[in-house]
Amino acid sequence: MLPGVSQRPRASLGRVLDDLGSTLLELVAGDVDQPEGISALAIFDPLDEPVLAPRSLVLGVGVDPASGTLAPLLRALGDHGTAGLVVRAPVALTPEVRAAVQDSGVALIGLRRGATWAQLTALIRAMLAEGDIGVTSHESLGGLPSGDLFAVANAVAALLDAPITIEDRSSRVLAFSGRQDEADPSRVETVIGRQVPERYAARLTEMGVFRDLYRHHAPVVVSPQNLGYDGMTVQRVAIAVRAGDEVLGSIWAAMDGEVDGERTQALLDASKLVALHLLRLRGGADVQRRLRTDLIGTVLEGGAGARDALARLGLSGRRLVIVSAGLLDDHAHADLERLADALSVHLSATVPSSAVAAVGGTVYGLLPVVTATAGPEQRVARLAADFVDRVDGNLHAIVAVAPAGSDISAIVHGKAQADRVLRVMREGHTGLRVARLDDVQTLALVLELRDLAAARDERPGGAIARLMEYDERNNAGLVESLAAWLDALGDVGKAAAALFIHPNTLRYRLRRVVEVGELDLNDPEQRFAAMLQLRILAQR
Numbered sequence: 001m002l003p004g005v006s007q008r009p010r011a012s013l014g015r016v017l018d019d020l021g022s023t024l025l026e027l028v029a030g031d032v033d034q035p036e037g038i039s040a041l042a043i044f045d046p047l048d049e050p051v052l053a054p055r056s057l058v059l060g061v062g063v064d065p066a067s068g069t070l071a072p073l074l075r076a077l078g079d080h081g082t083a084g085l086v087v088r089a090p091v092a093l094t095p096e097v098r099a100a101v102q103d104s105g106v107a108l109i110g111l112r113r114g115a116t117w118a119q120l121t122a123l124i125r126a127m128l129a130e131g132d133i134g135v136t137s138h139e140s141l142g143g144l145p146s147g148d149l150f151a152v153a154n155a156v157a158a159l160l161d162a163p164i165t166i167e168d169r170s171s172r173v174l175a176f177s178g179r180q181d182e183a184d185p186s187r188v189e190t191v192i193g194r195q196v197p198e199r200y201a202a203r204l205t206e207m208g209v210f211r212d213l214y215r216h217h218a219p220v221v222v223s224p225q226n227l228g229y230d231g232m233t234v235q236r237v238a239i240a241v242r243a244g245d246e247v248l249g250s251i252w253a254a255m256d257g258e259v260d261g262e263r264t265q266a267l268l269d270a271s272k273l274v275a276l277h278l279l280r281l282r283g284g285a286d287v288q289r290r291l292r293t294d295l296i297g298t299v300l301e302g303g304a305g306a307r308d309a310l311a312r313l314g315l316s317g318r319r320l321v322i323v324s325a326g327l328l329d330d331h332a333h334a335d336l337e338r339l340a341d342a343l344s345v346h347l348s349a350t351v352p353s354s355a356v357a358a359v360g361g362t363v364y365g366l367l368p369v370v371t372a373t374a375g376p377e378q379r380v381a382r383l384a385a386d387f388v389d390r391v392d393g394n395l396h397a398i399v400a401v402a403p404a405g406s407d408i409s410a411i412v413h414g415k416a417q418a419d420r421v422l423r424v425m426r427e428g429h430t431g432l433r434v435a436r437l438d439d440v441q442t443l444a445l446v447l448e449l450r451d452l453a454a455a456r457d458e459r460p461g462g463a464i465a466r467l468m469e470y471d472e473r474n475n476a477g478l479v480e481s482l483a484a485w486l487d488a489l490g491d492v493g494k495a496a497a498a499l500f501i502h503p504n505t506l507r508y509r510l511r512r513v514v515e516v517g518e519l520d521l522n523d524p525e526q527r528f529a530a531m532l533q534l535r536i537l538a539q540r
Contacts, residue, residue: 012037013057013084013107016124018154018178024115024192028091029098030084030107038083040352041124044073053352054081057124061117065091070108071100078104086111086120115192125348149175152277156270160263162255163187166241166274169249171196174278183254186231203227213240214247219259219267239267241274248278293357296364302412310408313355319369321380321404322414324362324422328396339363339395346387362422364415369404376404377436384434398425399434420444449536460537463517464530470516478516479534481509486531 013032017025039055044063052058058077063069065087074097077085082104089110091097101108111120149166157164157177165176165187173194180191190196196204204210204222213220222236234254241249251270259267298309300322310316325343327335340363344356347365356365369376384399391397400421402414417437424430424440424447432439452458460468467478481499485506488495496506513519520526 011124013109016057017109024112024120025086026089026110026112028089028108028110029093029101030109031105032084032107032109034083036083038124041121041348042352043350044077044085052077052080052082055083056080057083058085059117059121060085060087063087071096074100074104074106074108077106082106084109089113121345121348125345149274149277150177152274153177156251156274157253159266159270160253160255162237162253164251164253165190167196167250167252169247171201174249184231184233186229187234187254189231200227200229200232203229209238213238213250216240217242217268219264221259237263237267239271241271241278243275243278248275292355293359296355296357296366297359299366299408299411300359300364300415302408306408306411310411313366314353315355315366315368318353319376319404319406320411320414321367321369321376322402322411322418323365323367323380323384323399324402324415324418325365325384325397325399326362326422326426328398328426328428335395336361336363339391339397342391342395343387343397346390347383350383362419364418366411377401381434381436388433397433398422400425401434401436403436420448423447446535453536458537460533462529462533463519463526464533464537467513467517467519476509476512478509478513481506482513482517482519482530483534485510486527486534 012035014034016038017027017032036055038057040053040057042052042056042058044058044060046062060073063073070087070091071094074085078100084107086109089112091108091110093108097108100106111117153164153166153175154177156166157179163177163179163183166174168174173191173196176191180187186197186200190200204227207222207226209220209222217240219237219239222238224232224235235256236252237255237259238250238252240247241251251267251274253267292313295309295313298305299313307316325339327339336358340356340358343363343365344354347354347356347367351367351370354365354367356363358364367380381401384401388397388399400418402418402421405411405414421435421437421440421444424443425432425435427447429443429447430440437444459465464479467482470476471479477499481495484495484498485492488498492503492506492510496503499506510521514521519530
């Protein structure tokens with residue numbers, strides 16, 4: 001426990017259902033009113049032996065509720081002390097399934113059609129993160145838990161007697177209240193997608209709604225008739241959420257009727273309360289990010305405080321796989337933070353106790369080995385490959401994976417090894433996007449030899465020096481021709497094609513290489529020496 005920091009209670013199943021409610025989840029059977037919180041989020045994999053912490057919430061991605069495997073799965077999860085199982089709705093509650101729920105103590109929950117597993121994972125992960133490092137003591141703002149936007153949304157909805165959403169400046173849904181089914185199809189679509197649909201947002205922009213919303217302090221009314229979409233049948237009333245001159249977001253209520261003075265005042269009061277919580281969330285996220293970055297940086301440096309930092313991350317005594325990630329494109333600090341956040345969310349479902357942060361210009365992850373099976377690096381590499389594929393449309397990510405280690409010295413060595421691999425990918429010496437040292441060891445050694453040669457101010461000598469000098473005077477292309485021929489392992493046709501010249505031209509140049517460079521191309525030692533100098537000293 002950090003000095004002056006108290007752990008907030010983990011989200012319980014009851015709270016998850018209350019906050020995500022009828023829009024995303026439905027309770028099929030079981031008791032969700034137990035006080036114990038959810039300890040972790042896990043994904044069920046029928047091909048992998050489950051290693052579950054007690055009170056885990058398991059996502060049954062791909063589990064067919066009608067296949068007859070549901071009851072045995074519930075009983076197996078009950079042996080692990082699992083809190084709940086989420087499967088895709090609809091779920092037929094047969095006597096066998098009902099008995100399995102009762103015997104196992106595992107609550108059975110349905111994920112509604114239209115909602116995605118990725119959305120559910122991100123939302124529940126955000127709830128679980130309330131107890132993570134960097135969250136300050138349990139404060140209250142306006143009588144509500146500080147930073148708990150879902151509690152704020154429900155309180156505002158009760159005040160206005162209407163379902164509401166809290167959105168940021170980009171129309172992303174930050175939180176929503178219950179009773180969304182009382183609105184209309186467009187609101188349900190917005191909540192499930194966690195984003196105002198583009199066609200609605202574009203129309204609102206055309207109508208000048210966002211301009212009026214952010215320019216004035218009064219509520220803005222949007223009628224279904226003016227919007228012109230069948231999916232919207234209930235009037236929207238919106239008000240901007242401000243902190244001084246800065247617009248933080250907005251509140252959107254789905255309610256018909258006139259917006260009188262009482263309703264206007266209620267919206268103004270609600271916007272002030274939401275502003276306080278948004279500022280608290282923003283500040284808390286910054287503190288959490290900085291603290292996690294400092295702790296991970298301390299562990300990777302391996303100094304005197306490394307063991308304490310590892311313990312504060314909850315990873316003490318665990319075998320860890322180190323990963324380093326970066327971006328192929330030139331990137332700003334914000335892009336690196338986006339990469340760190342995306343990687344953290346991706347790993348949270350499979351390795352919930354992993355720690356990820358951007359340290360310097362690289363994103364590092366510490367992933368505890370969850371099974372005793374051999375080859376945890378291969379499993380992490382598969383996770384990394386899946387991550388790179390998922391974010392490829394927005395972030396051109398690369399990930400290096402180091403071997404697992406159990407002590408600080410092994411972690412520091414793993415970090416250094418991952419950095420070596422990442423450098424090979426960053427500098428474009430391989431087409432791999434996920435790699436281990438075994439994949440790029442020779443390339444890494446060549447780069448390090450180049451560094452050593454540069455530090456010593458080494459220059460090409462012998463045959464290569466003579467050829468370079470001749471090329472500089474005559475523009476003969478002898479060094480280029482020799483390099484292409486060596487790369488093609490002596491295949492004149494292939495080398496000529498790479499140079500876009502006729503094979504006879506290349507043969508003539510090779511004869512000049514022998515004459516000018518005094519180089520015997522039939523001697524393997526001389527060929528190797530020439531290739532090494534070309535790779536290290538005469539970089540092409």
